[in-house]
Amino acid sequence: MTLEEACHNYYNIIHLHCLKELYYNEEAAKDATQETFAAFCRCWDKLDHENFEPWLWKTANNYVNKEKARYTKNKIIVREPEDIYPDPSTESDMTEQILCQKIEERIDQYHNDILSQLTEKERMLLDCLKRKMKHADIAREIGSTPAAVSMAVVRLNRKIKEIVRKITEKIL
Numbered sequence: 001m002t003l004e005e006a007c008h009n010y011y012n013i014i015h016l017h018c019l020k021e022l023y024y025n026e027e028a029a030k031d032a033t034q035e036t037f038a039a040f041c042r043c044w045d046k047l048d049h050e051n052f053e054p055w056l057w058k059t060a061n062n063y064v065n066k067e068k069a070r071y072t073k074n075k076i077i078v079r080e081p082e083d084i085y086p087d088p089s090t091e092s093d094m095t096e097q098i099l100c101q102k103i104e105e106r107i108d109q110y111h112n113d114i115l116s117q118l119t120e121k122e123r124m125l126l127d128c129l130k131r132k133m134k135h136a137d138i139a140r141e142i143g144s145t146p147a148a149v150s151m152a153v154v155r156l157n158r159k160i161k162e163i164v165r166k167i168t169e170k171i172l
Contacts, residue, residue: 003044006052007037014060021064023161032063039063114163122156129153 001009014036019029036059040052047055115123121142128138135149142149 018064022067028067032067035063036060117163125152
């Protein structure tokens with residue numbers, strides 16, 4: 001298999017994997033995919049051309065983890081539906097546009113469901129994070145330590161991810 005064939009055959013698969021792992025953040029997924037294939041092209045001569053898939057997947061996961069770390073180091077990502085699903089501008093994407101509208105309607109429908117599954121303390125933490133407060137400031141506001149706030153943010157991210165995963169399963 002040639003480098004061009006490998007890139008052609010695996011680009012979309014790797015991009016979809018990155019997109020899913022990065023919570024459908026298109027920009028972050030594009031970055032991770034681009035970095036993966038840039039590294040793939042640089043290393044092509046060193047790789048076994050018949051057995052490069054494990055290397056490709058491992059590299060993609062490494063770049064996904066870098067993107068996740070970049071976004072979750074000190075903050076939670078709270079995005080609006082229009083940021084997640086941009087409005088397509090061409091007629092050929094009309095089906096995608098309709099799908100995006102339906103997904104946005106369901107996101108609005110489940111927004112309250114997501115919030116209702118959080119405790120009062122988690123909702124307060126989420127509100128502080130939305131206001132882009134630093135962990136030290138949040139700790140002072142709620143009478144805790146910055147380390148405890150950091151751990152609470154990690155737990156909140158996990159909980160929201162699990163809630164969204166369950167809702168996504170219902171949608172699909």
